[in-house]
């Protein structure tokens with residue numbers, strides 16, 4: 559399948575930034591700038607911002623995502639949020655397995671897999687993040703790391719469910735560091751991810767999956783990264799908090 563047939567997706571990952579009022583203001587700024595986008599536009603925002611974000615983007619082409627979800631439907635999991643809660647407020651996407659959750663909050667491939675399965679069962683579309691540490695790249699095991707994450711994170715996800723999965727390749731050394739992977743490095747790993755998906759499912763299924771790049775993507779480097787055949791979009795941190803920069807990335811993906 560050629561790239562043009564896949565859905566290009568630009569998603570902001572706001573991380574722990576913006577209060578509900580600030581979220582409303584930023585989304586009101588973003589929405590008109592991306593109104594004629596020829597790609598999917600998503601803002602993944604903190605839990606407490608979700609309701610305000612959904613209200614602020616009603617009637618626009620900006621979709622709202624959460625930054626995590628729990629795998630249980632309900633129960634004694636203090637501080638966690640269920641997929642049912644997200645669905646009820648109108649969330650469509652959910653970021654899972656972000657490297658910050660893996661690094662700071664004990665997320666493992668096993669828990670990413672449980673969250674992914676739960677999200678899919680609830681009708682949410684997971685954006686599953688994978689990526690190698692700098693030390694893993696230096697030790698030349700990037701492909702091993704990525705293959706393992708893809709296999710484990712998507713364990714027991716059916717081919718039918720895969721249609722609703724987005725993969726984000728985020729090399730950990732490029733996140734928030736200003737060090738972007740070169741377009742060739744991004745392409746190399748995104749192509750490898752697609753090859754792994756083809757092994758686990760089949761080529762048609764793999765060809766249909768949107769694979770994003772994330773890690774210091776901005777208005778300056780988006781064009782080149784998105785020109786690569788296996789880079790179907792971006793998961794944007796810092797630059798998603800500045801309306802003009804985010805809109806410029808959306809524009810680059812709309813070409």
Ligand code: 13P
Nearest residue numbers: 571733734773774795796
């Ligand atoms: P930055 O764009 O700030 O490097 O963050 C990338 C990221 O982690 C998106 O999920």
